[in-house]
Amino acid sequence: MLEAFLTSAITMATPILLAALGELLVEESGVINIGIEGAMLAGAFVALAIAYFSGSIALGLAGGVAAGVAINAIFAMLVVNLAVNQVVTGTAVSILALGLTGVFYRKLFGVTGKAFMVAPIAKIPLGALARIPLLGPVFFNHNALVYFTFILVPAVWYVIARTRYGLRLRACGERPEAAAALGLGVVAIRWQALVVSGALTGLAGAFLTLAYANTFVENISAGRGFVALSVVIVGRWNSWGLAAASVLFGAAMALQFGLQALGTVVPYQLFLALPYALTLVVLAGFGGQAAAPSALGEPYRRD
Amino acid sequence: MLSSIAKPFAALALAAALISIVLAALGASPLGVFAALAEGAFGSWYACAETVVKSTPLVFTGLAVALAFSGALWNIGADGQLTIGAMAAGAIGPHLGNFPHAIAIATILAAGVLGGAVWGGVAGWLGARRDVNEVISTIMLNFVAVQALSWAVHGPLMEPSRAYPASSPIARAARLEFYFAPSRINLGMLLAVVLAAACYMLLFRTGAGFELRAMGRNRRAATFFGVRIPALTLWVMALSGALAGLGGAVQVSAVSHRLYEKLSPGWGFEAIAVALVARLNPLAVIPAALLFGALDNGSQAMQRAQGISPELVQVIQGLVILIILAFDTPAWSGIREHIFGAPHDAAAPPPVAEAPDA
Secondary structure, eight states: OHHHHHHHHHHHHHHHHHHHHHHHHHHHTTOOOTTHHHHHHHHHHHHHHHHHHHOOHHHHHHHHHHHHHHHHHHHHIIIIISOOOHHHHHHHHHHHHHHHHHHHHHHHHTTTTOOOOOOOOOOEEOGGGGGSTTHHHHHSEEOHHHHHHHHHHHHHHHHHHHSHHHHHHHHHHHOHHHHHHTTOOHHHHHHHHHHHHHHHHHHHHHIIIIIIISSOOTTTTTTHHHHHHHHHHHTTTOHHHHHHHHHHHHHHHHHHHHHHHHTOSSOTHHHHHHHHHHHHHHHHHHTTTTTSOTTTTOOOOOO | OOOTTHHHHHHHHHHHHHHHHHHHHTTOOHHHHHHHHHHHHHSSHHHHHHHHHHHHHHHHHHHHHHHHHHTTOOOOOHHHHHHHHHHHHHHHGGGOTTSOHHHHHHHHHHHHHHHHHHHHHHHHHHHHHHOOOHHHHHHHHHHHHHHHHHHHHHTTTBOTTOSSSBBOOOOGGGSOOOTTTTSOOOTHHHHHHHHHHHHHHHHHHSHHHHHHHHHHHOHHHHHHTTOOHHHHHHHHHHHHHHHHHHHHHHIIIIIIOSOBTTOOSSHHHHHHHHHHHTTTOHHHHHHHHHHHHHHHHHHHHHHHHHOOOTTHHHHHHHHHHHHHHHSOOTTOHHHHHHHHOSOSSTTSOOOGGGSOOO
């Protein structure tokens, strides 16, 4: 029971964490992308459609990554090159992706939406580690995407905190004009962050369809992109914090499914609302954007 | 540089071209789809009436968004504010059976106003007192509202037989009447039009409206001229929420007569497209809402005739917003810098937006 719950919590945390790590890179560069929901949805749909018709999980994953990058490229063209409002663009991108995936899903799989399933991605137990009681099954018996995601946590932390590239990234997010004056290409760096983020978010979407649901339904991301946005705030713009927040919210989701099945008196909606409510509490408590990059959300325009 | 007259047409042409490409990829004829949409929205007297009914919540949420955006307050939360307003109306509605019609109507609508104002006000307060970006707070409040409604119709507000996750129907006295049954034409649209005029007056004919627009144009300069940004933020978010909440109450009072999960199909987000097409002008929100209401209404007929699912409407909404953003419309100079970034020309004032806000 406990083992199943904890395993499910890690599984649930994975797509959220993947998207949140991408969003962290983007926000460090000074851009807020509330269109992650759209990139995730596009990744989920394209990954499943390609995997279903080609029979190849690898092609499906690649398709999911490409779809996420494509959605973020639309976003980047508008907010990075044309310097238009990031919030409104992000919202539009999400609406567009919701519409496109809905329309093409119906076209490919009929008005009744006959279930189109794919085989789940195989789990890879990590040898002796997977045989440790409780910890083994919870942490060391997952598919490759889960391991990849959690390995990314120290990797992203290292890149942001310890490398020259991370320093440039943060300079763009703190003082873009100063960064540009020092010869940094703010536009190029923000584009790079958005492309990497698009790949990670598309992969998060692919995880939903190929590793978790094994099918697609309309709006399958169900707000997970916005939970990723919460994770970045609750995790205080720190990779390790993001991982902790993702696991916490993953646990809330897992608990919610368990409670719904058990039919307890505790309303399951409480757990579904938890990430969002907790974000509000954290923001109210810490007071605004104390830990956020200074230039977050400000358009930057080359003179 | 395109002239200000050519630009809107170029934007419209680009939107039509992109939508046609999507339709071609779906194997549908663009002309056939557009014709089916128009037929579904305006093909009969009843269809026209239903277009008006479907546009009504969009006027309320469109006004809510236009007002907040005018002050560069990015209220993404009209959907949550509408939901909470509808919840307040749906909670009080069944208990108004013993009141005169006018009082029952006034009460149920006031409940919606109050509910929406509280939900918008929370975001306003967080922004004013805790320096929390309203974008994030309104997004989070949207999801909390959705879950609150889901909980309410499964729990405290669930109808007595407990067969469906829906609330008890509201009392007859609290329902806005259908004047031309079987069409669902009701007083809601008239109220929306009156409010659009009121918002226009507020925004362009009062000192508070001037301060709001000044804040939208340049926050720092507005501070220098004595605009109290925190107080204005709180009141505008509460007012914006009240408008959306009233839209929710009107929907419950006139159309749905009860609460159920996912009451709003996304009116608060569609409102962003409405407000941008209207260039944040409250009077222009009415035709813009009718345009998107017509698309919503026509989409069912389009699905029957052309086999394209109604989600096409969301594709259109998303594309329209993106194209409007990309086509920097100069007529919209007041808030242009905030939405479209600093202007190109050298004569423009130095970009104050780069300095941290006070």
